Amino acid sequence: MEDIPLYLLLIALVLLLIVSGFFSLSETSMMAINRYRLRHLAKQGHRGAQLTAKLLANPDRLLGVILLGNNLLNTAAATLVAAIVSIFFAHDELALLLGSIAVTLAILIFSEITPKVIAAAYPERIALAVSYILTPLLRVFYPVVWFVNLFVQMLLAVLRLKPSQQATHQLSMEELKALVLEAGHLIQKKHQSVLANLIDLESVTVEDVMVPRNQIEAIDLEADEEVIRGQLLTCHHTRFPVYRGRLDNVVGIVHVRKVLNQLREEKITTEMLEAVMQSPYFIPAGTPLFSQLQLFQENHRRIGLVVDEYGEWLGLVTLEDILEEVIGEFTTQAPSQTSSFKQQPDGSIIVEGGTLLRDLNRKLGFQLPLDGPKTLNGLILEFFRDIPEAGTGLNIEGYPMEILQTSNQVVKIVRIYPAVFQKSETDPPEH
Structure with missing residues (x-):
């Protein structure tokens, strides 16, 4: 190696870092790609998506070939830097230390962090492209990958771990609802609301x-x-x-x-x-x-x-x-029916006690609890554990209220003050 010119050694080092960065890029993009979008593209006949889906079907093999190439290249880069330092600095310990630090920084910056940040930003575009390279690489190095994974499976068996890929990618109803609400401009606001409400039908009685x-x-x-x-x-x-x-x-x-x-x-x-x-x-x-x-x-x-x-x-x-x-509401209200909400000049709202809490939350933007009583009257009775008298004040979930009328053991009319009135002198006294 002493006969090889320095510029060739440096070119080789740069190539090692670049190829190592490719494997880091591949690893992050493959793990970060949207699996549902990937399945859709694969069903549409996209060749890159089909190859990517096939690779992700066996993540142990995919990670095996990626990490095999990544670690071999990083080790080769570190060894090459050590050889360059030994040739030009005669095994000087300080030079070896500085060389180790330099190659570590180079690997972190150019082969690890930067490629992974780029891959995390554009996972689909990169994963579909690198699948054309990883697929033949896996075929070439399959015996080595299989041998390494043999020890991995043995270790998992000793630890009594059985990772299930299918369970990993199953969405709960809450996760599906969050996915719909976070879709942003991809789904219209009205459509988001309809889909979220449809998901909630299983939890609402x-x-x-x-x-x-x-x-x-x-x-x-x-x-x-x-x-x-x-x-x-x-x-x-x-x-x-x-x-x-x-x-x-x-x-x-x-x-x-x-x-x-x-x-x-x-x-x-x-x-x-x-x-x-x-x-x-x-x-x-x-x-x-x-x-x-x-x-x-x-x-x-x-x-x-x-x-x-x-x-x-x-x-x-x-x-x-x-x-x-x-x-949402689409029927017209009967002329004989009056609204159960009445806005007052001071910002408070007069509400009938029999109003459903879900209606209050939906129409007025409140956050009253829904896991107990279904009506405002029931919520107030649960709060007091008794039948309150007219003029009694209370505060539930940050909403000051005042009972205006009770009749036949039922709270008939309630005044609700907006949350911004909580520290105002107009707040009703708390019970």
């Missing part, structure tokens, strides 16, 4: 979207026929629950369209309603919305009555309620 029983308009078969007729003529719904005597005694669901002809002829009778009404469809409390959507489809239903474990009727849920959870 029918109680979260149902209309509470005390807010449901229903027909009593024991009422006067004139009362029933007036109720049908002035209704803003297409379907009504029908009960006999007590609201708990639901006997069916009637579609208003089926009684329009009788309304023209003024021939509304209890017997006629019983003849056209459909048997009630009951939904167990706790049913996920996604499952209920499928059940509505299978049973050809659009409306169901939610019951608890004791068979008590809790509320009513419709197909439209579930669809609105996905795409």
Whole structure:
């Protein structure tokens, strides 16, 4: 080696660092590439994507050939620097130390950090290109890679480790939702919201979207026929629950369209309603919305009555309620219904106690907890563990509130102050 000119040794050193950088570039790009995007490209017939997917199908072999080349080249570079120092500095210990430091820095900068930073920034473009080189390299060095991996598998067996590639790339529902919300400009904002809501259908139950029983308009078969007729003529719904005597005694669901002809002829009778009404469809409390959507489809239903474990009727849920959870509100509000929120001049909001917490969070941008009670009234009762009196103040999750009206053991009207009012003199006193 003493007869080789210095410039040739330096050229060889540079080449070693460049090729080592190629392997570092390959390693990072292969590990950082989007697997789902890769599968899509492979299905589209992209040759580079197909080669990359094949390499990633056996990561032990891929890493084996990359690390084999990387370590051999780094070792050769270090050895070459040691030889250059020995030739020109006669085995001077200080020169050897400085040479070791220099080659370490060169490897870190030019063969490790810089290539890996570039590969992390452009993983797809680089991985698809280097796959054309790594594929034949793996075939050439396969015996060596197989021999090395034999010891790796033995070591993993001793440590009782069984890495599963399939489990590594499975997404949970939370991860999938985060992926959708972080898609940025790739998915329109409205589409992101719809997809995120669709993913949430499995965690949201029918109680979260149902209309509470005390807010449901229903027909009593024991009422006067004139009362029933007036109720049908002035209704803003297409379907009504029908009960006999007590609201708990639901006997069916009637579609208003089926009684329009009788309304023209003024021939509304209890017997006629019983003849056209459909048997009630009951939904167990706790049913996920996604499952209920499928059940509505299978049973050809659009409306169901939610019951608890004791068979008590809790509320009513419709197909439209579930669809609105996905795409947002699209039905018009009945003229007789007033909004459950009323903005005040001081910035506070007057809210009905029976309002669903999900509606408050969605429409007003609040962050009230959803893992317990479903309504504002239930949340306040859980907070106090008692029936509070009007004028009582409280603070839940950073939202100051004041109870304005209670009736029949229920909180009817609540004033909610914005979070920015927490330290204001207008805040209600905390309980």
